[in-house]
Amino acid sequence: MGCYNCHGNPPKKKAPTFAQLATDYAKARDDDRALQKLADKLRDGSILSHIDAHERLSPEAALQLVRWISEGAR
Ligand code: HEC
Secondary structure (H helix, E strand, C coil): CCCCHCCCCCCCCCCCCCCHHHHHHHCCCCHHHHHHHHHHHHHHCCCCCCHHHHHHHCCHHHHHHHHHHHCCCC
């Protein structure tokens, strides 16, 4: 879905790499409420810097991706 365009290695703009995000998100692993919050935050462009690729995600896709990241992004 183009995520790696910005979050690859080396990352573009101020994007964190998925490896960095995985470290941050590991604490939400297996915590459905924490994962849901991260997914909502990702889709809410007003908190981050209006990234189309984030705002276009469906709630289901965002939750899936956040869960994938929390499990190590592999
Ligand atoms: C156009 C470049 C770009 C694309 C494409 C992109 N991102 Fe991002 N992403 C960023 C940037 C820049 C940040 C940091 C935003 C900030 O801190 O304001 C970010 C932050 C994030 C974060 C951290 C949010 C947080 O602070 O907790 C996650 C998770 C994330 N992106 C996931 C994704 C996923 C999944 C995709 C693919 C659907 C994606 N990104 C596509 C640029 C991008």
